[in-house]
Amino acid sequence: MKLLLVLLCAFLAVSSAAKKSSNVKGNRQPNIILFLVDDMGYGDLQDYGNPTTYTPYIHRMVKNGLMFTNMYSPSPVCCPSRAAILTGRHQIRSGIYPHGVDPSSLGGLPHDEITIAEGLKDVGYTTGMLGKWHLGVGKNGSNLPVHHGFDYYYGIPYTHDACPCSVCFYPDVGCYQNPATPSTCHPAEEFVGCPIIENKSILQQPVDLLTLNYHMTNAGTNFIRRSAASGQPFFLYFAFHHTHWPQFAGKMFRNSSIAGPFGDTLREIDWSVGQVFEALYETGTYGNTFVLFTADNGPDLEQQEYGGSAGPFRCGKVSTWEGGFRVPAIAWYPGKIATGRTTKLAAGYDILPTFFNLAGATIPSDRKMDGFDLAPILYNKQDTERTIIPYFPENADPSIGPYALRWKHYKAHFYTKGGNAPPTHYDVLCRNTTELTAHDPPLLFNLWTDPGERDPLTENDSMYYYLLEKMDELRTDFMNDMEWHTSFEEDGEDDSVQPCAKPGCSPWPYCCTIDLLNNPEEHSSNRL
Ligand SMILES: *[C@@H]1O[C@H](CO)[C@@H](O)[C@H](O)[C@H]1NC(C)=O
Ligand SMILES: *[C@@H]1O[C@H](CO)[C@@H](O)[C@H](O)[C@H]1NC(C)=O
Ligand SMILES: *[C@@H]1O[C@H](CO)[C@@H](O)[C@H](O)[C@H]1NC(C)=O
Ligand SMILES: *[C@@H]1O[C@H](CO)[C@@H](O)[C@H](O)[C@H]1NC(C)=O
Ligand SMILES: *[C@@H]1O[C@H](CO)[C@@H](O)[C@H](O)[C@H]1NC(C)=O
Numbered sequence: 304m305k306l307l308l309v310l311l312c313a314f315l316a317v318s319s320a321a322k323k324s325s326n327v328k329g330n331r332q333p334n335i336i337l338f339l340v341d342d343m344g345y346g347d348l349q350d351y352g353n354p355t356t357y358t359p360y361i362h363r364m365v366k367n368g369l370m371f372t373n374m375y376s377p378s379p380v381c382c383p384s385r386a387a388i389l390t391g392r393h394q395i396r397s398g399i400y401p402h403g404v405d406p407s408s409l410g411g412l413p414h415d416e417i418t419i420a421e422g423l424k425d426v427g428y429t430t431g432m433l434g435k436w437h438l439g440v441g442k443n444g445s446n447l448p449v450h451h452g453f454d455y456y457y458g459i460p461y462t463h464d465a466c467p468c469s470v471c472f473y474p475d476v477g478c479y480q481n482p483a484t485p486s487t488c489h490p491a492e493e494f495v496g497c498p499i500i501e502n503k504s505i506l507q508q509p510v511d512l513l514t515l516n517y518h519m520t521n522a523g524t525n526f527i528r529r530s531a532a533s534g535q536p537f538f539l540y541f542a543f544h545h546t547h548w549p550q551f552a553g554k555m556f557r558n559s560s561i562a563g564p565f566g567d568t569l570r571e572i573d574w575s576v577g578q579v580f581e582a583l584y585e586t587g588t589y590g591n592t593f594v595l596f597t598a599d600n601g602p603d604l605e606q607q608e609y610g611g612s613a614g615p616f617r618c619g620k621v622s623t624w625e626g627g628f629r630v631p632a633i634a635w636y637p638g639k640i641a642t643g644r645t646t647k648l649a650a651g652y653d654i655l656p657t658f659f660n661l662a663g664a665t666i667p668s669d670r671k672m673d674g675f676d677l678a679p680i681l682y683n684k685q686d687t688e689r690t691i692i693p694y695f696p697e698n699a700d701p702s703i704g705p706y707a708l709r710w711k712h713y714k715a716h717f718y719t720k721g722g723n724a725p726p727t728h729y730d731v732l733c734r735n736t737t738e739l740t741a742h743d744p745p746l747l748f749n750l751w752t753d754p755g756e757r758d759p760l761t762e763n764d765s766m767y768y769y770l771l772e773k774m775d776e777l778r779t780d781f782m783n784d785m786e787w788h789t790s791f792e793e794d795g796e797d798d799s800v801q802p803c804a805k806p807g808c809s810p811w812p813y814c815c816t817i818d819l820l821n822n823p824e825e826h827s828s829n830r831l
Contacts, residue, residue, distance in 0.1 A: 331591060332427065332536040332662050332663060333536065333591050333636070334539075334592040334593070335538045335539070335592070335658050335661065336539045337388075337540050337541065337594075337595050337658075338576065339540070339597060339598065339599055340546060340572060340596075340598040340599070341435055341542070341544060341546055342546050342547050342599070342602060342603045342610065343546050343631065344610075344611035344612045344619060344626065344630075345613050345614040345615075345616055345626070345629045345631055346612035346613055346614025347546075347565075347602065347611040347612055348361060348569070348631055349361075350370060351370075351614060352614055353562075353612065353614075355566065357562075357566070358569055358572070358576075360574070361572075361573050364576065364594065364596060364635045365633055367642065368594075368633050368640075368642060369633065369640055369642055369643065370643070370644045370645070371644075371647075371649055371680075372644060372645070372646050373629070373645075373646055373647060374629070374631070374632035375628045375649070375692045376599055376600045376627075376628050376629075376651050377650060377652050377695075378599075378695060378697065379600045379601060379623060379628055379697060380600055381435070381437055381462065381547075382394075382399050382404050382438065383400055383695070383697070383699075384599040384600050385437055385438055385599060386399035386416075386438055387651055388419075388599075388654055389438075389451075390412075390417065390418060390419075391652050391654070391674040392671065393693070394695070396670075396673075396785075396786055397412060397416050397788055398413065398788035399412065399438065400695070400697070400790055401700070401790060401792070404438060405461075405796060406460075406494050406495065406800075406801045407494070407796040407797055407798050407800055407801050408440070408794070408796055409441060409795050409796060409800060410441075410790075410793065410795075412439060412791075413788070413791075417667050418451045418452045419452075419540070419654070420451060420452030420540065422452075422655070422662075422666075423538045423658065423659075423662050426662050426663055427535060428535065428536050428537060429538075430453045430537070431453060431454060431455040431456070431526040431530070431538070432455070432540040433522060433523045433541045434458040434459070434519055434543055434544050435458060435459065435461065435543070435544050435547075436460040437462060440461070440800055440801070441800060447500065447503060447831070453540070455502065455526055456502055457501050457519055457526075458499065458500065458542070458544070459497045459500070459544060461497075463512060464549065465494050465497065466496055466509060494801060494812065495508065495801045495802065495803050495811075495812035495815045496509025496510065496812065496816065498802045499515065499518070499820070500802060501522070503831045504829050504830050505817055506820055507817060507819065507820050507821075508802070508815050511820075512551040513551065514553060514820075515551075516553060516571050516572075516575060517553050518820065523541055523578075523579060524582035527579070527582040527586060527588070528585075528586055531588050532586075539579075541579065543572055545568045545572050546572070547603070548605075548606045548610065550565055552568050552570070552571045555574070563609075565608070565610065565611060594634070595633070595634050595654065596631075596635070597630055597633075597651070599651075600628070600630070601618070601620045601628060602619040602626070603619060603723065604620065604722060604728065605724060605725060607725070613625070613626030615755055616629050616754060617732065617755055617756045618722045618730065618732060619722055619724070621697055621722045622721070622723075622732075623694040623696055623706040623719065623720070624733070625714075625750070625756060626722075627722065628692070628694060634677075640681040640682060641680075641683065641684050645680050647679075647680045648687070648689050648709075649677055649680060650689065652673045652674035653674040653675050653687065653689065655672075656672065656674045656675060657677040671786070675688040675689050691710050691781065692708070692709040693708055693781055694706050696720065703718060704782045704785070705778070705781070706718040706720070708774055708777055708778050710773065710774060712750045712751040713750065713766070713770055714747070714750055715746065715747050715770070715771075715774035716742055716747075716748075717778065718740065719732065720737065720738065721733060721734045721738070722734070722735065723735050744771050745771070747759055747760040747764075747770050747771070747774070798811075802815075802831055804827050805817070805827055806828060
């Protein structure tokens with residue numbers, strides 16, 4: 304199989320050079336852009352019903368694109384969701400559970416996983432990534448994006464809350480986060496200042512968050528210009544650090560929204576989307592680029608007014624109620640795909656097969672894939688092969704499996720547990736104090752008539768007994784088909800793998816400083 308792939312790649316490399324990047328079907332390979340927003344809820348964008356936020360460039364995408372109302376993130380938290388999106392497989396198969404990957408984690412995304420970037424590179428794409436990676440740094444940066452198929456990388460390789468706060472935020476305003484949880488900012492003794500890494504070099508440490516998104520966006524538009532000039536098709540994975548707490552926004556966006564700091568953050572995201580589209584116009588790649596915009600999980604209710612909104616759905620990030628999983632998604636490819644709105648079922652792990660088929664890449668056949676090509680939705684608003692959505696909690700456990708399962712428009716909760724909302728949250732089911740509860744029989748909901756999951760079906764519903772049996776059967780089949788990879792956590796932690804611009808310096812971690820963005824002459828051994 305490997306040999307076949309190599310041969311196929313060699314053939315494609317030759318034929319793409321000859322035919323000026325054509326896929327196997329003889330069509331021109333489209334450029335592909337994936338925008339992934341962190342912790343943005345279903346109810347945060349104006350096009351998804353938010354009455355206050357303002358995101359005109361995203362709105363333009365919606366007007367010319369296809370808006371999904373039944374898109375699911377693979378997980379209610381960041382790392383597993385990213386692993387599943389990039390591999391087209393449940394995070395369980397790559398071991399990205401039961402917690403988030405730390406800057407000092409030795410493990411991360413296993414190297415034998417095939418990422419979207421690797422698959423597209425094989426068929427002639429140049430691949431770039433911006434922003435939040437969060438799938439490991441590893442010894443000498445061995446787990447960074449450039450070792451998982453990305454030719455180019457620019458950003459903080461994890462979340463910007465894994466840095467000492469004091470140097471990161473508006474000096475005059477402080478940390479934009481829930482004042483009830485200031486201690487959740489990681490203290491400086493634990494982690495080095497967040498680095499901006501380009502490929503494998505540290506450009507700035509600690510990061511200046513006020514200019515981070517600006518620099519990252521420029522790195523992205525430069526990548527588009529370089530790629531367009533080279534004539535190679537490109538894949539750009541733009542993983543915003545926004546809207547994870549603490550909120551930040553560049554000068555241009557401070558107080559730019561009446562929706563407060565969270566609204567400012569959304570406006571900064573929107574600006575970046577606008578800049579990327581501008582670069583597409585400028586380089587003449589506008590007509591041949593497929594763009595998908597989505598989020599990694601629901602809103603962070605712990606942050607209260609500094610976090611997002613799940614709109615009509617219950618709970619948010621960390622939770623297996625709909626608010627944790629249902630995310631906005633907009634596909635854009637004018638003249639090529641359907642426009643308007645689709646209610647068809649889709650999930651983050653469907654992205655890989657969709658991109659591979661657009662590009663003419665081969666979907667790996669030596670392993671179980673969990674995603675389905677979204678083409679039937681994109682072209683005809685028809686169902687894909689997807690029939691179920693499993694809801695794994697953050698701390699997935701083989702003896703329990705997914706807490707819930709959706710089949711058609713029905714959902715069964717076999718287990719429920721509180722989310723990360725404060726103990727004062729109005730909805731007891733979302734509070735972080737609400738314990739794990741098994742439900743036998745499971746709680747059943749009709750998501751069409753009851754999207755907020757308020758009113759469980761009863762024995763008096765004609766579907767009740769049928770659904771109990773069906774859901775149980777689907778869950779058993781699903782569990783039997785799941786292979787649990789050992790958790791990345793088994794590889795342990797080592798502070799020395801944290802990116803430091805001056806390896807071996809002291810006192811660690813404060814001495815890890817560099818600022819090539821403002822002082823280009825500064826010298827250091829900043830390469831990982
Ligand atoms: C990391 O890089 C350093 C310096 O180049 C080298 O001495 C060390 O052996 C490397 N460690 C690993 C695990 O490759
Ligand atoms: C990063 O990698 C890309 C692609 O290999 C290369 O063009 C670029 O010069 C590199 N940049 C740095 C700062 O290493
Ligand atoms: C934002 O606006 C508020 C209210 O008008 C004002 O008090 C605050 O100083 C402004 N903040 C910044 C960073 O400009
Ligand atoms: C729940 O959140 C509150 C702050 O909102 C925090 O003080 C508390 O430790 C959390 N409890 C649990 C069990 O996580
Ligand atoms: C089912 O309907 C019967 C008859 O109306 C009623 O007595 C019973 O309480 C209902 N059961 C539930 C669980 O609502």
